[in-house]
Amino acid sequence: TVTQYLADWRPYPFEITQTRLEFDIAPRATRVRSQIDFRRFGAGDLVLDGAGLRTLSLTIDGRALPLDLIREDDERLVIPAADLPASFTFAAEVEINPEANTALEGLYLSGGMFCTQCEAEGFRHITWYPDRPDVMAPFQVTINSDMPVLLSNGNPVSQAPGRAVWQDPWKKPAYLFALVAGDLRAISDSFTTMSGRKVALNVWVRPGDEGRAGYAMESLIRSMKWDEEVYGREYDLDVFNIVAVDDFNMGAMENKGLNIFNSKLVLATAETATDDDYERIEAVIGHEYFHNWTGNRITCRDWFQLCLKEGLTVFRDQQFTSDMRSAAVKRIRDVQTLRARQFREDAGPLAHPPRPDHYQEINNFYTATVYEKGAEVIGMLKRLVGDEGYRAALDLYFDRHDGQACTIEDWIAVFQDATGRDLTQFKRWYTDAGTPRLTLSEDWAEGRLTLNFSQDTAPTPGQADKPARVIPIALGLIGPNGDEVLPTTVLEMTEPSQSFSFDGLGARPVVSLLRGFSAPVTVSREICATEQALLLAHDTDPYARWQAGHDLALDGLIARATGHDGGEEFNRALAGVLTDATADPAFAALCLVLPGEEEIATTIAARGAIPDPDAIHAARRALMLDIATTHERALARLYDAMTQTGDYRPDAEGAARRSLRLACLAYLSRLDGGARAEALYKSATNMTERQGALEQLIATGRDKDALADFAAEFGGNRLVMDKWFMVQPLRTAPGNAVARTRELAARPDFDWKNPNRFRALIGGLTANHAAFHAADGSGYDFLAEWLMRLDPVNPQTTARMCSAFETISRYDSGRQALARAALVRIAALPGLSRNTAEMVTRILA
Numbered sequence: 001t002v003t004q005y006l007a008d009w010r011p012y013p014f015e016i017t018q019t020r021l022e023f024d025i026a027p028r029a030t031r032v033r034s035q036i037d038f039r040r041f042g043a044g045d046l047v048l049d050g051a052g053l054r055t056l057s058l059t060i061d062g063r064a065l066p067l068d069l070i071r072e073d074d075e076r077l078v079i080p081a082a083d084l085p086a087s088f089t090f091a092a093e094v095e096i097n098p099e100a101n102t103a104l105e106g107l108y109l110s111g112g113m114f115c116t117q118c119e120a121e122g123f124r125h126i127t128w129y130p131d132r133p134d135v136m137a138p139f140q141v142t143i144n145s146d147m148p149v150l151l152s153n154g155n156p157v158s159q160a161p162g163r164a165v166w167q168d169p170w171k172k173p174a175y176l177f178a179l180v181a182g183d184l185r186a187i188s189d190s191f192t193t194m195s196g197r198k199v200a201l202n203v204w205v206r207p208g209d210e211g212r213a214g215y216a217m218e219s220l221i222r223s224m225k226w227d228e229e230v231y232g233r234e235y236d237l238d239v240f241n242i243v244a245v246d247d248f249n250m251g252a253m254e255n256k257g258l259n260i261f262n263s264k265l266v267l268a269t270a271e272t273a274t275d276d277d278y279e280r281i282e283a284v285i286g287h288e289y290f291h292n293w294t295g296n297r298i299t300c301r302d303w304f305q306l307c308l309k310e311g312l313t314v315f316r317d318q319q320f321t322s323d324m325r326s327a328a329v330k331r332i333r334d335v336q337t338l339r340a341r342q343f344r345e346d347a348g349p350l351a352h353p354p355r356p357d358h359y360q361e362i363n364n365f366y367t368a369t370v371y372e373k374g375a376e377v378i379g380m381l382k383r384l385v386g387d388e389g390y391r392a393a394l395d396l397y398f399d400r401h402d403g404q405a406c407t408i409e410d411w412i413a414v415f416q417d418a419t420g421r422d423l424t425q426f427k428r429w430y431t432d433a434g435t436p437r438l439t440l441s442e443d444w445a446e447g448r449l450t451l452n453f454s455q456d457t458a459p460t461p462g463q464a465d466k467p468a469r470v471i472p473i474a475l476g477l478i479g480p481n482g483d484e485v486l487p488t489t490v491l492e493m494t495e496p497s498q499s500f501s502f503d504g505l506g507a508r509p510v511v512s513l514l515r516g517f518s519a520p521v522t523v524s525r526e527i528c529a530t531e532q533a534l535l536l537a538h539d540t541d542p543y544a545r546w547q548a549g550h551d552l553a554l555d556g557l558i559a560r561a562t563g564h565d566g567g568e569e570f571n572r573a574l575a576g577v578l579t580d581a582t583a584d585p586a587f588a589a590l591c592l593v594l595p596g597e598e599e600i601a602t603t604i605a606a607r608g609a610i611p612d613p614d615a616i617h618a619a620r621r622a623l624m625l626d627i628a629t630t631h632e633r634a635l636a637r638l639y640d641a642m643t644q645t646g647d648y649r650p651d652a653e654g655a656a657r658r659s660l661r662l663a664c665l666a667y668l669s670r671l672d673g674g675a676r677a678e679a680l681y682k683s684a685t686n687m688t689e690r691q692g693a694l695e696q697l698i699a700t701g702r703d704k705d706a707l708a709d710f711a712a713e714f715g716g717n718r719l720v721m722d723k724w725f726m727v728q729p730l731r732t733a734p735g736n737a738v739a740r741t742r743e744l745a746a747r748p749d750f751d752w753k754n755p756n757r758f759r760a761l762i763g764g765l766t767a768n769h770a771a772f773h774a775a776d777g778s779g780y781d782f783l784a785e786w787l788m789r790l791d792p793v794n795p796q797t798t799a800r801m802c803s804a805f806e807t808i809s810r811y812d813s814g815r816q817a818l819a820r821a822a823l824v825r826i827a828a829l830p831g832l833s834r835n836t837a838e839m840v841t842r843i844l845a
């Protein structure tokens, strides 16, 4: 296996002035003819990438090249510099087999339609090409096929039965190429841009799904308007197409003018999609659309720079959701996701910087660190330079780099040049892995509060020393009576240890620390339960207020999971939350949901102890029962008060009420044995409540009728049945979950080659903490068994799911040995993919 290094990047010695492709589409033998106009740019041979191609001919300016230039198993075609004039046309004819393409990389078949996925290195499975993001070219694409709908990037040039020609005038790298050929129906609309151009919009779905694409279209129109208003970015083609496909490794893909989406991120109705599904559809439609400027017009020089486009585009989609919904709720949920996925990654064997400097398989680096931490880093930059500085830097970025393939250095330079600020130290956030720990101790004397901060970051693979980073610390001070005595102030920490003082204070205040989660760090501080309760009751910053309650609950749960009493203070503090709940149902719901078992385990490990999954599970259940018993009347009142009235609307207000209702239901089900859940399951008119009720029925073991009913009603709907496959492993009591998952996996409708279905069932089990980490290793064995089955079929999805094992070293030696044995079995699989091999090797290292 070959490791790629950032330090080895060299410019490509040719530019492409035009790429022409012609496809004769057929399931088993699609012909691809290419004509690529090259112009020499520097010294060197012409090197092209190709994988799994049956090459029929190769020519330079019409002169045939010997096919033995391609060696068996070789994925590179090298044409010696001596054979090449300054400008020339390279042409190739190859044959590929979409039907055999189960890896879903390149051109493949999904439910009878042809579609493509080329990021990161899929284009080489289509034809010979410089498959690297810094080689950008205009494309013209001809598609010959008897399929009724034929789509590619850019604008349509001609459409006739059996033949379509598309032209994309904007230079782009091959990873943004896309082609779709299928029997599809569109829902159509239009958008008039800020300069008055009318753009045709289509969301393409399978016949029969037209009624489920409306929300995606509305989301697209909102995205286009938002990007004009907030970033001044206008769309640049005559048409924008979105296509939904059932078999897709990722969520969606930003191909120029032709976004291809996993159908679960397009199709929604009240009866089939949850509030979370709707929110994700809006966010991902926005994300892919925003890539048109941050990713497509300005792309990455090489794949080490992936977070240049992904971190920025996630940051932009987070801003979009905040503006469309509730900024406070969005921030809290983003922090929860970051902690659950990225902090976990940073603390284990897969830790890497947002900009890695080496990899074996780039597909393994589409991670929470590149995406979500990449976005957090931009949030810090914005906080440090201010809103105006940010806007100036972004304007400069678009002006200076439009049409280019760029680096993190280019990105940092626009901030430096636009604001005059030296960002040398800040750059460490991009190059260093690991989550810094921020430790706070306080001194109080004569009206002066001194905050002593120190920062440290544990070593990560390949990075032993971690110099100090710039940490923006947003904080406020809350007086003992609950009044805010210092509004939000941002301190800039640059040293390993640093102190800041506040004078003239009447009484000792409580520090509301890291407001808005101003930096992706963990916090270690002395704070008592009374102070946390004070912040939960009075903090003016919604994130910090929620965090105070969350920490109070976490401390209680950890005490219980390690053989002590705990959780009483949190239980008491909930009285206030429940009293105020109707004023802000979304916030109350966030406060009511206890930290998950995985987070409890992470925190126990971070405090230097060994987490016991069974004890954690028991502690959480016990605290839920205590809370339910203490607050039964208030919870029941709220549950009734949040009853759905009127038609379902997938907006923030409606979602907030439903989230509070379901949070109450989870507690009440501990007392009523699932009676309310059963009634709700029967009466619910929307999937949010349906699924919520079903989850409680599974957790209380009262699920038989509901599961049968659900399967009878939705058996024909793949996306809804994914939910049925997911909630069972997730919510079944840990002792029975592996056996139940095994039974489900044996069903004929467990279509495991479909990534959504595989992730639903197998991912559902790995998200059931105590079940996956069963002491007998049955969870590990089950996962390993299925990863070994999937790897030869779909290496990308297999490799990503290996990360379920990334936390094993925090558990006891028995569990560790069992998990390692499972990984060793995977490593020994003959013909193991490069994707999975890299993941397993890193985890076992």
Ligand code: BAL
Pocket: 119, 250, 252, 253, 254, 287, 288, 291, 310
């Ligand atoms: N570029 C891969 C899918 C996405 O991040 O939008």
Ligand code: ZN
Pocket: 287, 291, 309, 310, 313
């Ligand atoms: Zn993206």
